[in-house]
Amino acid sequence: MVNLIDRGGAVTTTTSISAAERRWRDRVVSQAAHSSAMEGLASSPEYRADSAAYVDGTIDIDELGRRTLGRYGIV
Template sequence: MHSQERRSTWVAQANHSLYLEGLLTSKEYDGDANSYVVGKISADQLVEKTRARFGLI
């Protein structure tokens, strides 16, 4: 499995976990997650962007 496929799987699993908890992702997060999947940003950057969006820095 290639890196992009792995990242896509990880994002899908995280989204599914949120869904099972009754939560949905935002359009902003979806855009950031897609940037992660295609390799434009790192996992650390995805977490940083998500935390910043909610004032958790």
Template sequence: MDERTRRSLVIRDAMHSSELEGGRVTDAYRRDAQDYIDGHIDEDGLIRRTRARYGLETI
């Protein structure tokens, strides 16, 4: 399995899990997730963007 496929599966599973728990996956997150899948950002970048969007302290 190549890296792009792995990343895509990780994101798909995470979004599915969130939706099963009653969460909503926003368009903004989907755009960030696509940047992650495409290799433009790494996992830390995805987390930083998500935390910044909701005004949470960045790590």
């Protein structure tokens, strides 16, 4: 289930996810972090917070992508 919350012009997406989906998201995010670390890269605190929100189901993958791209002015 997806809920959209209007916070004064900014819409926040919240998603109810199953325990299995949460475990899968956690594994995927952990694998991506490990892959980056193996390449000598480090994620920013902002990205880590956003990816934790994704794992918890607070945001969906599209919002994670928008936030990441927006942070670097790529959007």
